[in-house]
Structures are given as structure tokens and as C-alpha cells.
Amino acid sequence: SNIKRKKTRKLRGHVSHGHGRIGKHRKHPGGRGNAGGMHHHRINFDKYHPGYFGKVGMRNFHLRRQHKFCLTINLDKLWSLVGVDKVAELEKEKTPNAPVIDLVKFGYYKLLGRGHFPNLPVIVKAKYFTK
Incomplete structure (x- = not known):
């Protein structure tokens, strides 16, 4: 200035x-x-x-962050793993066979409960679920 x-x-x-x-x-x-x-x-x-x-x-003298590592996925994202075309197929069937979604194969360990889920039978395998 x-x-x-x-x-x-x-x-x-x-x-x-x-x-x-x-x-x-x-x-x-x-x-x-x-x-x-x-x-x-x-x-x-x-x-x-x-x-x-x-x-x-409390002090944690030997903190191992990897032990708590847990990738999560919400309910509303579950069908994206199966695919939209698969969902359409299941909706057409009168007695649909429940598809098995193994979350660990997709790299997720825990299923969380946010969002809506189509009213179709499904088997979900995961290490952890929220209540």
C-alpha cells in the first residue's frame, strides 16, 4: 500500500x-x-x-488398525451387486429362486440397514450384520 x-x-x-x-x-x-x-x-x-x-x-500400546478394518455396504446398494437385469427376471417369476449374494466375494464384510429393499427373497452371506 x-x-x-x-x-x-x-x-x-x-x-x-x-x-x-x-x-x-x-x-x-x-x-x-x-x-x-x-x-x-x-x-x-x-x-x-x-x-x-x-x-x-485408555492407552492401547500396540494399536493394530487393520484388525478393525471392515468394509460396509447398505441395503439399498445390495441389488447393484446382483444386477438390474437379474432383479427384473426375479420379479417376473411367480416363485422366484432366491439368489445368493456373498458379500465377502464382492469385498464387503458388513451389511448395514439403510434404504429400501425390493420385496423379493434373497440369501445374503456376510461376516457381520447390523440389527
Whole structure:
């Protein structure tokens, strides 16, 4: 921006340059960063950052994320695995044979219950189901 419009131009000739005589403009009067969170900045930390200090929960020393890995699929996406043409065939039949959908073959382990499902018999194999 234009130098003539800067605040420093107005402050030339004023001894303290806008920082006051008593408090003074010093380097880091409260400490750097989060210093003093348990001491001189305690009020701020308690008021605006409750729960900042201390531990919570249990420690898992050897966390193996792979053990919890479980790909999921919802009910409404189930027929997309079978195919639309297959669904049309089943709807035409008066006593349709229930197709077997093995989710593990498709790479899914758990079946979730979101969405609607056509009123047709079907056998679903999976490792886990939600209630």
C-alpha cells in the first residue's frame, strides 16, 4: 500500500509510537505460545478451553488398525451387486429362486440397514450384520 497512508507516518514525532509509556511494547510479555496455561493464563484456559489439560481414556500400546478394518455396504446398494437385469427376471417369476449374494466375494464384510429393499427373497452371506 501507499507509504503516505500508513499509520507509522502519523505516529512520527509521538514518543511512544502508540504503545504507551507505562505498559511498553516489549517482546513476549506473556510468554510464547501456550506458555502459562496452568499459571498466569489459567483463567483464559479454564474459560475458553475446558479439558485442555490431563489425560482421558485408555492407552492401547500396540494399536493394530487393520484388525478393525471392515468394509460396509447398505441395503439399498445390495441389488447393484446382483444386477438390474437379474432383479427384473426375479420379479417376473411367480416363485422366484432366491439368489445368493456373498458379500465377502464382492469385498464387503458388513451389511448395514439403510434404504429400501425390493420385496423379493434373497440369501445374503456376510461376516457381520447390523440389527
